[in-house]
Amino acid sequence: xADDSNRLxxxxxxxxxxxxxxxxxxxxxxxxxxxxxxxxxxxSFLRRIHALPSAASPDLPKESEDLRTLIPRGFEVVGAxxxxxxxxxxxxxxxxxxxxxxxxxxxxxxxxxxxxxxxDSGELRFFVSESENAxxxxxxxxxxxxxxxxxxxxxxxxxxxxxxxxxxxxxYSLKNPTDVEKSYVQATEAVIAKLRDPQAVYLxxxxxxxxxxxxxxxxxxxxxxDFSTDLSKIKALADDDDGxxxxxxxxxxxxxxxxxxxxxxxxxxxxxxxxxxxxNSLGSSSASTVPVAEYFPVQEETRLLIVDIxxxxxxxxxRKLPLKYAxxxxxxxGLVDQLNVVQKLMLPNLLAQHPWLKxxxxxxxxxxxxxxxxxxxxFGETEMKQVEVRRSLHSRLGLPYDRPLLRISNALDFSKLNxxxxxxxQKGSTLLRDVHIGxxxxxxxxxxxxxxxxxxxxxxxxHDGYNDSGNTADSC
Numbered sequence: 291x292a293d294d295s296n297r298l299x300x301x302x303x304x305x306x307x308x309x310x311x312x313x314x315x316x317x318x319x320x321x322x323x324x325x326x327x328x329x330x331x332x333x334s335f336l337r338r339i340h341a342l343p344s345a346a347s348p349d350l351p352k353e354s355e356d357l358r359t360l361i362p363r364g365f366e367v368v369g370a371x372x373x374x375x376x377x378x379x380x381x382x383x384x385x386x387x388x389x390x391x392x393x394x395x396x397x398x399x400x401x402x403x404x405x406x407x408x409x410d411s412g413e414l415r416f417f418v419s420e421s422e423n424a425x426x427x428x429x430x431x432x433x434x435x436x437x438x439x440x441x442x443x444x445x446x447x448x449x450x451x452x453x454x455x456x457x458x459x460x461x462y463s464l465k466n467p468t469d470v471e472k473s474y475v476q477a478t479e480a481v482i483a484k485l486r487d488p489q490a491v492y493l494x495x496x497x498x499x500x501x502x503x504x505x506x507x508x509x510x511x512x513x514x515x516d517f518s519t520d521l522s523k524i525k526a527l528a529d530d531d532d533g534x535x536x537x538x539x540x541x542x543x544x545x546x547x548x549x550x551x552x553x554x555x556x557x558x559x560x561x562x563x564x565x566x567x568x569x570n571s572l573g574s575s576s577a578s579t580v581p582v583a584e585y586f587p588v589q590e591e592t593r594l595l596i597v598d599i600x601x602x603x604x605x606x607x608x609r610k611l612p613l614k615y616a617x618x619x620x621x622x623x624g625l626v627d628q629l630n631v632v633q634k635l636m637l638p639n640l641l642a643q644h645p646w647l648k649x650x651x652x653x654x655x656x657x658x659x660x661x662x663x664x665x666x667x668x669f670g671e672t673e674m675k676q677v678e679v680r681r682s683l684h685s686r687l688g689l690p691y692d693r694p695l696l697r698i699s700n701a702l703d704f705s706k707l708n709x710x711x712x713x714x715x716q717k718g719s720t721l722l723r724d725v726h727i728g729x730x731x732x733x734x735x736x737x738x739x740x741x742x743x744x745x746x747x748x749x750x751x752x753h754d755g756y757n758d759s760g761n762t763a764d765s766c
Contacts, residue, residue, distance in 0.1 A: 298432035299403065299416045300331040302439040302658055316346030316372060317385045320353075321403055322361060322659070323368035325521035326447065326608035329401055330418060330430065333365065333443065333658050337686045348385055354392035356686070359631050359649070363624040364606030365659050367393060369403025371414075379404035379417040379427055387422060400522060440555040443658050448541055449557070450605040451497070451704060452565035452621050456481060458597040460640075463590050470595060471637055477597075478633050484569065485622050488513035491568040492617045496544040496561075505544050508536045508613055511570075515618040521611075541616060542609040557653040557660045558702065561609075565621050597636065601628045602649045604660055604702075631664060643668065650701040654689055660702065661687070671698055 319335040327333070340352035357367065370386040372378040383404035390402070404417045404427060417427040436442050458477040462470035484490060490512035496505060514537040546561055553559075603624035607616050632647055639645060646668045653660045663683060665676060680696045689695050 297330065297418070297428070297430055298434055299430050300328060301433065301435045302331065302333045302442060303335065303656070304435065316341070317348045317370050317382060318373055318407075319371040319405075320357070320367050320386070320389070321369035321371060321405065322365055324365050324606065326364065326606075326611070330368075330403060330416075332368065332403070333439075335371065335688070336361075337688060338370075339682060339686050348389075350385065350389050350392060354389055355631075355634075357389075358393060358627050359662050359664065360683075360686075362604050362606055362651075362660055362662055363620040363627075366390070368400075369405060371405040371407060373407050373409060375408070376406055376415060376417070376429075378406050379415075382406065383417070383419040383427065387419070438555075439658055444555040444557070444560055445553075446609050448544075448561040448563060448607055448609055449660070450494075450541075450563045450565055450603075450607055450616055450621060452567065452601075452603045452605075452625065453704075454567050454601040454603075454625060456599045456601065458599065460595040460597060461588075461592055462595065463588075463592055465590055467641055470640055474597065474633065474637060474640060478629050481629060482626050485567070485625060486512065486515070486517065487569075489570050491570050492621070493566040493568060494544075494613055494617075495564050495566075497564045508539055508543065510536060510614050510617050514614050515622075516614065517618050517622075519615050519619050521615070521619050537614045538612060540610055540612050541607050543613070557658075562704075563607075563616075565617070567625075595640070597640075597644065599629075599632055600648070601625050601632075602651070602662075603628060604651045604662055606659060635664070635666070650698060651704075652696055652701055654687055654695050656689070657687060663696065665698070 317338050319337055321332045322334040322336055323331050324333060336357070338348045338353060340349035340356070341347065342349050361367070367386060367389055370382040370389075372382040372385075381404075383402050386402045386404070399422050401421075402419050404419065406415050406417075407413070408415075414433070416430040416433060418430055419427055458474065458481075460470050460473040460477060462473055488511070492510040492512075493507055494510065495507035541563060544561065544563055603621060605616070605620040605624055607620060628649065635645055635647055645666045647664055648667055649662055649664050651660050651662050661683075663679075665671060665679070667676075670676075681691065683689075683696055684691055694700065
């Protein structure tokens with residue numbers, strides 16, 4: 291393994307929780323970076339939670355299913371961390387590269403980091419593989435920890451948010467009800483094709499309605515999109531921005547939010563570009579047209595099933611990225627990812643009770659980037675399967691189990707975008723906080739004292755419409 295003293299690994303988060311002492315050799319964490327950051331920059335460490343039953347190797351298909359929508363577009367897997375000695379760096383690189391191929395497809399042959407954590411010392415060592423065809427690994431001895439990681443991520447970054455409700459009409463024969471699954475797959479493929487259609491129209495506007503200098507909305511048409519762009523070439527894309535038409539405008543076209551006081555760098559306080567999806571079915575033709583109804587005769591009894599879906603995508607972008615690439619390389623792939631995830635969850639019960647799937651975005655403490663999770667809410671978020679889903683997420687993200695950090699009440703609230711006084715996406719509250727402070731002892735003996743780690747809020751019955759039914763001390 292060659293040593294390259296001219297390169298460095300930049301850590302935006304502290305690796306102190308990565309103690310693998312006593313662990314079996316194998317992959318324990320995925321390294322998350324961004325094509326908008328300098329090469330070999332690590333923004334977070336996400337724990338590997340799926341392993342093959344016969345070995346310590348990660349179950350990469352299951353890992354890719356989880357990470358596909360959990361990590362917002364604009365962030366990506368850039369490496370893996372294994373426990374053991376330097377020889378295990380190759381296994382980390384191979385696992386990360388295979389996972390990248392599952393997540394992003396072929397043609398993403400970028401440098402990949404292989405990190406190892408010593409069994410006894412816990413010391414982290416980093417290696418890099420320049421390409422899939424590279425036979426050797428380069429040892430990186432220079433590692434720096436960014437002092438102000440939040441500023442590094444959010445000073446020149448922004449979020450793009452897109453909601454897309456969809457109704458899928460599915461026709462199937464009563465003699466062959468399983469045909470409905472084929473119909474669903476075809477309907478999903480048709481939606482994906484429409485998103486990439488030249489007639490598609492994407493409307494982008496700022497969510498900062500309080501700003502006195504509001505830029506007019508921008509329209510990007512499907513025929514202006516380029517689906518072969520490599521986001522790692524962001525600098526070259528920005529340099530090509532001549533600013534003369536909508537297709538060349540960058541995300542910086544929308545002004546930075548003007549908020550009182552010093553800027554707060556976080557996902558909750560990030561500038562947000564709202565994206566709406568429209569379809570121009572008339573095109574540029576000037577010919578007169580009238581509505582047309584088509585009749586499709588069937589030879590046997592057929593039923594119609596309507597499936598309602600609401601996609602909700604959140605992406606991260608550099609403010610230098612041209613808007614047309616933000617649509618083609620972030621928003622559309624994010625929508626496609628969610629369509630495929632929903633399809634996988636819907637198909638097993640398509641003719642029975644449809645699962646009530648809803649995506650939520652969170653900004654957990656200690657994680658620099660937001661995450662997106664799908665909850666199945668047919669029986670509420672306190673149903674045991676959902677408790678286990680949240681427990682698994684706590685494990686992957688390294689979150690404590692004694693705090694309800696991924697409950698729906700802690701999700702980012704985009705309904706506040708309609709409020710001109712919006713300061714943060716995080717759900718705020720006018721409720722009483724930490725009401726025990728300052729209250730003298732009651733003098734009662736033999737009672738039980740229960741401690742709460744962190745702050746809490748006091749709700750009086752249905753205060754603010756909050757239903758406290760089913761609440762327990764369990765964090766998840």
